[in-house]
Amino acid sequence: MATSERYEPHDFEQRWAQTWVSEAAYAVPDNPGGRRKRFVMEMFPYPSGDLHMGHVENYTIADAMARYWRMRGFMVMHPMGYDAFGLPAENAAIKRGVHPHEWTLSNIDKMRSSFIRLGYSYDWAREVISCEPDYYRWNQWIFLQMFQRGLAYRSTSPVNWCPVDKTVLAKEQISTGVCWRCGTEPEIRDLTQWFLKITDYSDRLLDDMQGLEWAESILTQQRNWIGRSEGAEVVFKLKVDGSDEVHDFPVFTTRPDTLWGATFFVLAAEHPAAAEMVSGTEHEAEFTKFVDEVRRQSEMERVGGKDKSRGMRLPAVAINPVNGEEIPVWAADYVLMGYGTGAIMAVPAHDQRDFDFARAHDIPIRVVVQPEGQSLAADEMTEAAAGTGVLAESGEFTGTKVDPSTQEGIVDVIAWLSEQGKGKRRINYRQRDWLVSRQRYWGTPIPIIFCDSCGEVPVPYEDLPVQLPEQADYGATEDAVSPLANNEEFVNAPCPKCAKPAKRETDTLDTFFDSSWYFLRYCDPKNDKHPFNPGKVAKWGPVDNYFGGVEHAVMHLIYARFFTKFFKDMGLVDFDEPFMRLFNQGHVSWAGKEMSKSTGHVIEASATIDEYGADSARTFILFSSPPEADYDFPADGYGEIGRVAHSWLARVWRILENVSDEPVPDDLNSQVHRSVKAVTADMEDFGLNTAIAKMMELINAFYKRSGPVPRAAAEVFLKLLAPVAPFITEELWHRYGNEGSIHQQRWPTYDESLAELSKVTMVIQVNGKVRDKVEVAPDVTKEQMQQLALDSEKVKSYLNGNDPLKVISVPPKLVNVVVK
């Protein structure tokens, strides 16, 4: 006799969760063998505390898909790890006196147990924690490999320095303009720091995008970030007032065709040449003040600020190579040291930013490209004319048509410049080398020793890891250096080459370094001889499906692509791209604001799980919005989260708890096949919210019939639901008396002919507006449809006895009769 129990998820969810862990239910071997492999992973989390509902969204989407693919017959590797170095651990240490390592690991423990409670199908044996020496030693190994190949080098770069706390400040720590701890205005200090030569890979990073199944918007953002532009390098000569010396000064321009319109020359404010030419003159004080202001600004403020006039006249002239003209030299904030040569020729008539600057300082404007059919006069212009046109006042090129979008005319100017020795073709990139030095404690020590005799000496591989010392101060240093500099024991080391006393590098690596290769470590997480075994990576790599937010569109995703190409060059991997398919899930916010542990603005996952169960949390978050869309939890009533899904799962439980052994009747069978077809199509398209909606329809169909649901139909439903709600489906599956896990079952198939409806609604439109509807067989012909439409009384009333102008039939759904 059938028993009846209420849906009490807590009774069985934790039992199954523990079973899956203890039986390593989702472990996969190093070699998937003959099975089709699928490497599925999510961007690993920063362990800031317990999981919040934003995490639940990200990881549930990926887990549901991983479970679906497993049921589709793939051998799925689904690993998890923790991006465990970083600023918040140090902040917590400074504020609360807990060691970053301790703080981080306790957060990891909380997150791991929430992952387990949520039933995520991870292979726990592959877990990676980036702050542990068995991981970061390989960061050091990779860094040294890059160093040996000339891809890691040192150069000067400014940092923000708090003179009170005596520490380098991250941008986030001065988001209010002052130091987050003491409120002091930061100073700018120049430090010698480590860079990676990612620009060597710019072209490959661009070219290889074509093989990626990523959203076009992400690829576009990457393209724009790399910012390849074709143009010319043109050599101007610079003459400083009161000096006879003339220096060559190249500039990069995408519009060499407008050279004849250059009316001034601009150096980046921080260009050393600018400082040099005012040094010892009456302009020096004013200039120093100006540069100081500019350097305090972010790049965004500099380039995008409202004030388009910030600049200062320098005591020099530049000589235009195409006409020998002497033009004034300025320093301005809108020219960046890091782009091109740090100097530009300014053509106000044909560049908007130059135009704004020229107008602000009464610098002459000269039109040298006349747009077709126009005759622009400089003093009447209200904006620059950056488009196509015909060259004017441009020497022998006067009359030449130029088009920046096709390079028409421009290539001819470049060829001429080369011939004349005045310039040459050049491709410039917006992308800059990657600054990886951080003046922080909680990161990977950079494995270099500085020796007075031998210079930059790599720590020998056999001495890795350079262990991060256990020390208690993470803040103040005497000068703008890393807190590790306070640790004498760490700093002093013999030179590996000559054995004389030497000093270690005290900077640590940017945490983006850690996340640039962790997916490879998942393939071989315990290797203590190498970062990974190439044979193992060859079996599982590259990642087939990567899940993560759009906020990583450029930096992380470009850095990981760069590392992969570097490993390819080393012969360690046999693929060029790390992530074949990328899925960008939406952002989850609450009351319009991003959830953040540090501000306490979070909806913690465990609260929802405690109250309604893990299946409810999963189902709710997947049903609430399409996976790629942002979702904002309402400001009030968030405590009700999960109730909606819980009551539906309770309904599923009531309807399917008891099943019958009768065969599935035809009409129900047809509905089941239709549901399988629809849900499968949605799953293939990551349409988890609509897939759940279609499961709801099937449950409603089950409910409408009287008596218990036939077991065969119920089991099909459970398999459809299994990726979304793994616990209730496993529980009912076992209650039906099945052996083994439902999650090892194959995804149900459907029969197209059974899935078909016997009747469909045909809509009859007149001039595109619905006027009538009739039921037709799905294989109705166009002729039959037309006849039905013309027979409609409704249509006849619009025709008034006339013939229709046109009849359009879309079998079997729609006929449109065009009248009058």
Next chain:
RNA sequence: GCGGGCGUGGCGGAAUGGUAGACGCGCAGGAUUUAGGAUCCUGUGGGCUAAGUCCCGUGGAGGUUCAAGUCCUCUCGCCCGCACCA
């Protein structure tokens, strides 16, 4: 400022250029009871109405099309990124 997105009922959202609002929440009326985290039935975009397969309706303004939430142009609003948060 530059680059990339998104705008549909009271709410989350659904719609290969082809019935706008699937599915669900909420709300209203009702039923029932083992009073539960109940359950079930009916209704639910707006307007006018005696009645309508009547009119209006997908941020706004134009356009293309037999047909536009969907395609095009312009525009407004919001979100993400912009190189030391990750």
